[in-house]
Amino acid sequence: MHEMSIAMSIVEIAEETAREANADKVFKVNVDIGELSGVMSDSVLFCYEACATSEIVAGSELVVNSIEAVASCPSCENSFSPKDRYFLCPGCGGPAGLLQGEELSVRSVELS
Amino acid sequence: MNDPRVITVKKDILAKNDALAANNQLIFKESGVIVVNLLSSPGAGKTTLLVKTLTDLKSEIKFAVIEGDQRTDNDARRIMETGVPVTQINTQSACHLDAGMTFQALDTLDLGSVDMLFIENVGNLVCPASYDLGEQMKITLLSVTEGEDKPVKYPKAFRVADAMVLTKTDLLPYLDFDPDQAMEYARKVNPAQKRFRLSAKSGAGLEEWYQFLRDLTNGS
Ligand SMILES: Nc1nc2c(ncn2[C@@H]2O[C@H](COP(=O)(O)OP(=O)(O)O)[C@@H](O)[C@H]2O)c(=O)[nH]1
Ligand SMILES: [Mg+2]
Numbered sequence: 048m049h050e051m052s053i054a055m056s057i058v059e060i061a062e063e064t065a066r067e068a069n070a071d072k073v074f075k076v077n078v079d080i081g082e083l084s085g086v087m088s089d090s091v092l093f094c095y096e097a098c099a100t101s102e103i104v105a106g107s108e109l110v111v112n113s114i115e116a117v118a119s120c121p122s123c124e125n126s127f128s129p130k131d132r133y134f135l136c137p138g139c140g141g142p143a144g145l146l147q148g149e150e151l152s153v154r155s156v157e158l159s
Numbered sequence: 160m161n162d163p164r165v166i167t168v169k170k171d172i173l174a175k176n177d178a179l180a181a182n183n184q185l186i187f188k189e190s191g192v193i194v195v196n197l198l199s200s201p202g203a204g205k206t207t208l209l210v211k212t213l214t215d216l217k218s219e220i221k222f223a224v225i226e227g228d229q230r231t232d233n234d235a236r237r238i239m240e241t242g243v244p245v246t247q248i249n250t251q252s253a254c255h256l257d258a259g260m261t262f263q264a265l266d267t268l269d270l271g272s273v274d275m276l277f278i279e280n281v282g283n284l285v286c287p288a289s290y291d292l293g294e295q296m297k298i299t300l301l302s303v304t305e306g307e308d309k310p311v312k313y314p315k316a317f318r319v320a321d322a323m324v325l326t327k328t329d330l331l332p333y334l335d336f337d338p339d340q341a342m343e344y345a346r347k348v349n350p351a352q353k354r355f356r357l358s359a360k361s362g363a364g365l366e367e368w369y370q371f372l373r374d375l376t377n378g379s
C-alpha cells in the first residue's frame with residue numbers, strides 16, 4: 048500500500064512548513080483526500096501515526112477532509128456524481144471530465 | 160510558547176514525485192524516446208506480452224526495458240533473453256515505482272539509442288496509478304482470468320491509462336468472462352481510451368497492438 052509513502056510525504060510537508068514558520072511544534076495537519084484519489088483515508092491515518100516521530104510533529108493530529116467525486120459534461124454542462132464510477136454524461140451520453148475527487152493535498156498546518 | 164497559528168499550505172502531497180517526473184519527462188524528450196508505463200494486477204501478463212512484443216518488433220524498433228515488478232526475479236532475465244537492454248529496479252518491496260527510482264535506473268541505459276522504453280511497474284492496480292514516472296503514456300492490462308468489473312473497482316488505474324489491453328484471450332473458451340462487458344466498463348470509466356484484445360500465447364490481436372506501437376514511435 049502506498050499510504051505509507053503518502054503519510055511520509057504529509058509528515059515532510061508538515062515539518063517543512065513548521066521550519067519555514069519558525070515553529071517548534073505541529074498540532075494538527077489538515078489534508079484533502081478525494082474519493083477517487085486511490086488513497087484510503089483510514090490507512091493514511093494509521094500510517095501517519097506510525098511515521099510522525101520527529102520531535103516537531105510527534106503527537107500531532109491528522110485530519111482528513113474527504114472530497115466527493117463530481118463529474119461534469121463539457122457539452123451540456125451537466126454535473127453529476129460518478130456514483131458507479133461512470134464518466135458518461137447521464138444527459139447526453141458524452142464523455143465527462145472530473146471536477147473534483149482526485150485531491151491529494153495538505154490544506155493547512157496548525158503549529159506554534 | 161507562542162499561540163497556535165494556522166498556516167495555509169495548499170501543497171500537493173505528491174508534489175515531490177511530480178517534480179521528479181517532470182524532470183524525467185524532459186530527459187525522455189531530449190533523447191527522443193517514447194516511454195510507456197505498464198500497469199496491471201500481478202500475473203496479468205505484462206512480462207509475457209513484453210517478451211513477445213520485443214521478440215517480434217526488435218528489428219524495427221530499438222527498445223529498452225525497466226523492470227519494476229519483483230513478484231518474481233525472473234522477469235528481467237526473461238527480457239534479457241530477447242537481447243533487449245533491461246534494467247531491474249530494486250523497489251525494496253515498495254508497492255509502486257516512483258519518479259526517483261526511475262531516474263536512477265536511467266543511468267544504466269543509453270537512451271540516445273533507444274526509440275521506446277517500456278517500464279513494467281509493480282503488479283498492483285492501486286498505487287502505481289498515482290505515481291507519474293515522466294512517461295508519455297500509461298497502459299493498463301486486464302487479463303480474462305480477472306473480473307470484468309476491475310475497471311470500475313479500480314477506476315484510477317483505467318482513467319490514467321490512454322490505452323488498455325485485455326490479455327490472455329486464448330483462455331476465453333474456458334471461462335465465463337464476458338470481454339464485451341469488460342470493455343464496456345472500461346469505456347464508461349474512460350471513454351477516450353484506446354482498447355486492445357489479444358493473446359500473447361496464440362498471437363490473436365497482436366498485429367493491431369504492434370501497429371499502435373509503431374505509430375507511437377513514428378509520432379502519429
Ligand atoms: N494462456 C495464456 N497465459 C498467459 C498469457 N500471457 C501470460 N500468461 C501466463 O500468465 C502468467 C503470468 O504472466 P506474466 O507475464 O508473468 O505476468 P505479469 O506478472 O503481469 O508480468 C504466466 O504463467 C504466463 O505464462 C496468454 O496470452 N495466454
Ligand atoms: Mg512481470
Ligand SMILES: [Zn+2]
Pocket residue numbers: 120121122123124125136137138139140141
Ligand atoms: Zn452531456
